[in-house]
Amino acid sequence: MATGRTLSKWARIYGNGYDLSGHARSIGTLPWEFESPDLFTMTDPIHNHLLGQPTIGPLSFNMILDSTAVSGSHTLLKANNLQWDLMIPIGIRAEPAMGDPVYMGKFPQKKYHGEEDGGVITASVNFGIWDAGDRTLYKSPWGNLVAPWADYSAANAGLGYDDLGVAGPTLFGGYMMYQIFAFTVAGTVAISLQHSTDNVAINFTELATPLTTGALATGTFPTAGILETGRTESIKRFIRYQIALAGGTTHCWMALAFVRGTAGLV
Secondary structure, eight states, X not given: OOOSOOOGGGBOOEETTEEOGGGEEEOOOOOEEEXXXXXXXXXXXXXXXXXXXXXXXXXXXXXXXXXOTTTSHHHHHTTOOOEEEXXXXXXXXXXXXXXXXXXXXEEEEEEEEEEEETTEEEEEEEEOOOOGGGOOSOOOOEEEEEEEEEEEOSOOOSOOEESSSSSOOBSSOEEEEEEEEEEESSSEEEEEEEEESSOOGGGOEEOSSOOBOOOEXXXXXXXXXXXXXXTTOOBOSEEEEEEEEETTOOEEEEXXXXXXXXXXXX
């Protein structure tokens, strides 16, 4: 995980188990804001506000129109009627890596407009806000990349990343999003989140209430989803992914991200 400034070329867009990055020309804003009703009275020396409900989204992407079967942007987005589990990792002057920031959530697609842009046929794609009916217990879309897009073929015996920066743990749970893109040989894949106090490989364990997909059949891939812990789950300082391949599956291309809950609004 690097720190500092970066460029848009290092951002990626993953949605419902598809890597949309190669079609995207721009991402637009990544909104997260709270209502702030003004609660001042005549006797207050300054205006007072209390934060209300958060709004996550809407999003807007500009895409190259590509009609390639199965994976083209036009093929995937023309129906204009899907809920999308969207994960937008932002690499810091390099491809997104473990620990880099991620914006994510579940967004309904609202618009798909084909248009001409400087001689290129593009598509403007809009997604609505993350609806309260699909919302997790948590109010933030910002987390960190646990597993960057890659080919995973064995259980994780490596290190994680520092998700907290202090000794920890926190006692406010969190949620994760997985994106599974492809596999080799039919079978099952199980993805889970592990934590540790010291980032020593052998000390990583599952959460007290495991945060896991369970065994997902490869016949459902590409796929994506969001899983959350209880609001009071203990989460230690260091985080890593774990993966289990079974039933013949030998390789899985995936990405995983995590949002840690806090004592405050999120």
